Amino acid sequence: MSYCVYNDLSLAKQEFRLLEVVPSMLGGKIRCRLVRCNLDAPPSYEAISYTWGDSSIQAQIELGGKGFSTSQKVQDVLRHFRRRNKARMLWIDALCINQASDTERSEQVRIMRQIYRKASGVLIYLDTSLDICTAAFNYLKALGNARFKAEREKYDSNERLSRSEMKRYDPYSNIRAATGVPYLLANAWFKRVWITQELAVATKPILFYKDMRMMWDCLILGAQFFSTFGQMNHMPPHWKPSTTPLLMTALDRFFGLESNIKDLDSFRLLQEREKPFKQHSILLEDILEHMRTRKVTDARDRIYAALNLLPFGPHRAIEVDYLIPLENLYLVAACAALRDSSLKFLQYCQPHAEGSSLPSWAPDWSEKRLTPLLQQGIFSTYYKPYRAHHPMRGNYHIDMLEENDYATSSLVITGRLVDTITSVTSGYRFDQSQSTHWEEAAMTCASSRIAENEEKDPSTYTTTLGGQEPLNWSVLHELEMKNFSYRTGRSLWEAYITTLIANRTSTEDKANKYLDMLDLVRETKGYLHSHFSWSLGLTHRLPESVKEKAFVTTKSKYMGLGPAFVRSNDQIVVLSGVPVPLVLRKVEHKDEYKILGQIYVHGIMKGELYADGDKELHEFRLC
Numbered sequence: 001m002s003y004c005v006y007n008d009l010s011l012a013k014q015e016f017r018l019l020e021v022v023p024s025m026l027g028g029k030i031r032c033r034l035v036r037c038n039l040d041a042p043p044s045y046e047a048i049s050y051t052w053g054d055s056s057i058q059a060q061i062e063l064g065g066k067g068f069s070t071s072q073k074v075q076d077v078l079r080h081f082r083r084r085n086k087a088r089m090l091w092i093d094a095l096c097i098n099q100a101s102d103t104e105r106s107e108q109v110r111i112m113r114q115i116y117r118k119a120s121g122v123l124i125y126l127d128t129s130l131d132i133c134t135a136a137f138n139y140l141k142a143l144g145n146a147r148f149k150a151e152r153e154k155y156d157s158n159e160r161l162s163r164s165e166m167k168r169y170d171p172y173s174n175i176r177a178a179t180g181v182p183y184l185l186a187n188a189w190f191k192r193v194w195i196t197q198e199l200a201v202a203t204k205p206i207l208f209y210k211d212m213r214m215m216w217d218c219l220i221l222g223a224q225f226f227s228t229f230g231q232m233n234h235m236p237p238h239w240k241p242s243t244t245p246l247l248m249t250a251l252d253r254f255f256g257l258e259s260n261i262k263d264l265d266s267f268r269l270l271q272e273r274e275k276p277f278k279q280h281s282i283l284l285e286d287i288l289e290h291m292r293t294r295k296v297t298d299a300r301d302r303i304y305a306a307l308n309l310l311p312f313g314p315h316r317a318i319e320v321d322y323l324i325p326l327e328n329l330y331l332v333a334a335c336a337a338l339r340d341s342s343l344k345f346l347q348y349c350q351p352h353a354e355g356s357s358l359p360s361w362a363p364d365w366s367e368k369r370l371t372p373l374l375q376q377g378i379f380s381t382y383y384k385p386y387r388a389h390h391p392m393r394g395n396y397h398i399d400m401l402e403e404n405d406y407a408t409s410s411l412v413i414t415g416r417l418v419d420t421i422t423s424v425t426s427g428y429r430f431d432q433s434q435s436t437h438w439e440e441a442a443m444t445c446a447s448s449r450i451a452e453n454e455e456k457d458p459s460t461y462t463t464t465l466g467g468q469e470p471l472n473w474s475v476l477h478e479l480e481m482k483n484f485s486y487r488t489g490r491s492l493w494e495a496y497i498t499t500l501i502a503n504r505t506s507t508e509d510k511a512n513k514y515l516d517m518l519d520l521v522r523e524t525k526g527y528l529h530s531h532f533s534w535s536l537g538l539t540h541r542l543p544e545s546v547k548e549k550a551f552v553t554t555k556s557k558y559m560g561l562g563p564a565f566v567r568s569n570d571q572i573v574v575l576s577g578v579p580v581p582l583v584l585r586k587v588e589h590k591d592e593y594k595i596l597g598q599i600y601v602h603g604i605m606k607g608e609l610y611a612d613g614d615k616e617l618h619e620f621r622l623c
Contacts (some may be wrong), residue, residue, distance in 0.1 A: 006098045007036065011107040014039035016115060017096040021088045030061040035089070039114050045089040047119035048196045049205075050077050051188045052094065052297060063095070070094060072332045077125050080208065087290065090123075091115055102322040109320045113201055113308035122202035124195075124216070126187050126209045133187075135208065136180030138365045141496055143169055143216045144222030171229050171247055179246055181226060182253035184209075190260060193294040193305045199268040200309060203277050220265050227258055263290065267309060284310060285337060285345035288365045289373070299326050299366045303333055326366070327358050334362040335398070343396065343413070343577030348373075351565070351593040360594040361411040361622040371548040374502050374580060374598050386605045388581050390416075390617075396576070399621070410592060414617040415575035416609050418601060420552035421568055422581070444505045488558060488603045495602050500546060500602040552599070562599035572599060572622060574609055581605075584620065591592075592623040 009015040015038055017187030022031040037043065053073035061068050061075055074094045081090060093112075098104045108115075116122060146169060189195060199205055205216040229251075270282075287306040296302055304320050318336050322330075337345045348363045350370050358364055375385065396413040484494035552560040554572065562583055571584045571593070583602050584593035 006034075007099075009036070009104065009107065011110070014111060014114075016042075016091075016108060016111065018043070018045050019078075019090045019092055019095050021082050023083050023085050023087055023092060025084055027396050030075055030082065032061065032078065032095075033064045038120065039111060042118060043089055045091055046065045046081075047091040047116050047198070047202075047465070048077060048081065048123050048125060049189070049195055049202075050092075050125040051192060054124070065080045073127075076127070080125060083122060091119065106320045106322050109304050113197060114380050116399055117201040117203070119203065121206060121313060122198060124189065124199075124205055124207045126184075126189055126207060128184070128187055128209075130180070130183050132176065132180035133184040134180075134212075135174075137209045137212055137214065139174055139177035140181060140184070140222035140226065141212070141218055142222075143225040143395050144218035144220070147221035147225045149220065169225070171226070171251070175247055178226070179250040182250055182257055185223075185261060188295070190257075190264070191293075191295045193296045193301055196264060196267055196291060196294070197305050197308055199264055200271050202268075216265075216268075220261065223258060226254065229510040230290050235468050264345055270309075282310070283337075283342055283344060284333070285342070285348060285363070288333070289348045292365055292367075292369060300324070300329055302365045303329055327356070327364075330358060330364055331362050332362065333365075338396070338398070338411075341577075344579065345576065346575060346578045346582065346595065347580050347598055349582075350563070350597045351594070359409065359411070359623055370565070371597060374561075374600050375401035386580050386600075388601075388605050390574075390576060390608070390610045391517050399577070401588070411622040412619055413575050413622065414619055415573050415578075418574060418581060418604060418609065419556045419558055419565060420570040421552050421560075421570045421572065422555050422560075423553045423564075424567055425551045483497040486559070486603065495559055499551070499561050499600065499602045502561055503602070503605060554601075558601050558603060560599050560601040563597045566596055566599070570596065574604065575620065576617070584622075586623060590623075592621045595622060 018035045019032050020035050047372040050297050055071045057072040058069050059072045059075040063072055097108045150377050179518050207214045318332055352358050352364050399410045481493035482491050484492050486492050548564050549561050550564045552562050566583050572581050573584055580598045583599050585596055586593055
């Protein structure tokens with residue numbers, strides 16, 4: 001090892017720097033020096049995972065015997081992990097990488113996966129000014145240890161713990177700590193892009209908060225234990241949730257954060273497998289979509305942080321380069337997918353922000369998703385995946401106006417034209433004042449069916465049910481829809497309800513049970529509510545599936561659930577290699593289309609378009 005400041009490193013020799021922190025008592029000035037090392041035979045060291053914070057707040061440390069300006073956060077992190085009597089070898093990106101050199105940043109990011117993997121431990125630094133998080137940290141640690149003990153002794157911690165132990169750990173007996181759990185898990189560290197990779201490859205990740213520590217696995221077990229208390233059927237008899245609205249609010253917030261923690265741990269498990277399970281054969285674009293909302297300092301890191309999270313399959317030929325403009329990088333990522341014969345990334349496309357030069361077929365991974373995906377969660381195996389596309393690979397190619405100018409290029413791809421949209425509701429807001437628009441849209445489709453069959457006369461339906469008060473118009477519509485068929489042969493009512501939840505059920509049997517449940521709800525309530533959509537609020541699936549979406553109907557009487565910004569005359573297509581239908585909008589005076597996003601169309605999501613064998617395919621030019 002040779003001591004250095006910021007001498008050039010050799011990527012060919014797998015060189016990187018470590019930071020040797022000189023021991024000192026509390027409050028002493030931070031003194032450290034950089035050490036050049038080789039990844040093939042590095043000394044024992046630990047890697048730090050933290051959030052950068054506000055870089056404008058500066059602090060002075062001593063680096064290599066000279067004063068060095070760094071962020072206040074880096075100084076706080078080093079002070080926290082500095083030992084009193086022994087030097088400590090650490091890797092921290094803000095100091096071990098020359099941040100002023102884009103070339104060096106590019107080279108070091110390429111080997112960052114190995115740096116974290118070869119560290120003897122990954123030290124996770126959490127900081128927050130909320131005192132309630134201290135109690136929450138200790139509470140989750142106690143829950144995790146209890147769960148670990150239960151699993152080690154081979155019994156389920158929620159079923160076999162004694163009543164006294166359950167009372168000791170349940171949130172009602174630990175209200176302050178329990179209400180602090182969502183605040184702790186909402187820490188900025190959990191929202192960073194880079195932590196996914198840092199945590200996924202870590203040998204021994206440890207969380208540090210103030211003077212406390214907890215193993216990552218303990219946090220996961222503690223969160224699982226805490227989650228079971230939120231399920232009413234697992235609550236101890238003495239807990240009365242109705243008397244603790246603050247605690248119930250905390251549980252609701254926790255469930256909103258829980259999936260993020262689970263996904264982080266799933267990436268860790270994914271790295272440990274020798275080969276992937278079929279449902280976990282994820283692609284780079286799946287990870288990019290998954291990390292779309294995570295925080296980054298440099299937007300290019302969304303691509304670079306995801307590159308090394310694919311332990312299986314081909315690794316896209318994307319070079320880490322901080323000199324490349326952001327939009328060019330997104331084009332490179334899209335073209336890399338095409339070279340790997342993967343067209344799945346097209347399902348993540350949406351309209352770009354004003355001023356963007358990206359073609360509509362290249363996703364901008366920095367933009368907030370305008371409307372939720374039909375199916376979310378790359379690790380979710382509950383819902384059956386959509387397979388609207390043809391199983392055989394289609395044809396596609398890129399047409400360029402100028403050589404190597406992808407920004408003005410068109411993607412020509414084969415597919416099937418499903419239909420043209422004729423009516424669109426406003427974007428759904430889950431309240432009664434808006435639900436009527438959806439019912440009227442459904443009835444547009446239903447009325448045409450009624451008109452086709454003169455034997456059916458809606459006016460002949462009874463206006464009362466079981467001697468109760470007269471039925472309102474929306475209930476009459478429901479009864480009408482139950483008596484007429486959709487394209488699939490099932491009732492219009494079933495098609496409408498299934499469309500509203502985008503058929504988010506794992507099996508056909510569960511879908512039928514779901515519809516039976518809704519009928520039971522309507523009968524139990526006596527059809528007294530003015531809008532039948534109200535009953536759907538009893539399930540969590542509806543608000544999630546219809547958020548920011550519009551109900552659409554087509555010329556051929558398909559029902560669909562698409563982005564709120566679609567309009568009449570937009571085209572619904574199923575493109576080769578894309579598992580969900582897409583909405584395209586024709587460019588005025590051109591034979592070209594722009595992608596608007598995903599759409600659920602009832603009756604084609606399982607490949608019904610190709611049920612009778614190969615159909616004629618058309619070429620679509622996407623710009």
